[in-house]
Amino acid sequence: MAGAIADPVRREILVMLRDRRLSAGEIAERFDISRPAVSRHLRVLRNSGLVRDELVGRRRLYALDAGAFAELAEWLAPFVQPSGWERRLDALETEIYRTRREHRARGAAGQAKENTA
Amino acid sequence: MAGAIADPVRREILVMLRDRRLSAGEIAERFDISRPAVSRHLRVLRNSGLVRDELVGRRRLYALDAGAFAELAEWLAPFVQPSGWERRLDALETEIYRTRREHRARGAAGQAKENTA
DNA sequence: GGAAAGCGTAACCTACTGGTTACGCGTCAG
């Protein structure tokens, strides 16, 4: 399911559906890609459960399915605002590593370069 | 960035890092795939900003970056608990479509099959 | 100083993804 929101086109479709329910054609005409391409994106969204579809005459209306998004949010929740526990454990672990190292090499200063800030 | 959480291996790495900070090797040995493969997953996570890395001696420690997750959560937020607005608009739109249709065809009953429940 | 440890990168191959055009099927309009 997480793979469904990986594609930018699909994410934009989801944003569009946030406002109102839309037919396949209405969705497709807002993109520069062909209609079948959009149709397949819609199928992926359908299979992922992020979207529900309803046949109305010869049109097919798409709407968001809140349930799937709730699942996503549920997965994401533990990652936002780390509980503070980990930071302490990290510090402890680093300390262990450093003391073990400095047990021998006395002259080497403790250096650690931060990346990907 | 959303593409980074599409892969199941990367998601599992993130879960692992939720508890404590880990070195590349510690991460790699928990998977059946080769170490270089894990290394590239880590690069993807690094480039996506979901993970920060710090060089400690000859090891490279990885830790979650809360900022990126906050962004994700921010994007996801508008999708959980729809505001109620859309449902009303949907109902209205459906009504318009039906009345226009039934203006001519009197006998046809309003039918709409739900899919992908 | 030299061997080993810890990681990343390069080159390569396969599998999937996402795009296209051509087509088929059901529904509405006249």
Added chain:
DNA sequence: CTGACGCGTAACCAGTAGGTTACGCTTTCC
């Protein structure tokens, strides 16, 4: 009934993602 509309599917193709093995660089240990 027949033509147009709306939409999905099939077949095909190029680009990317993710796996592997081989290799190189930096840091630690003796």
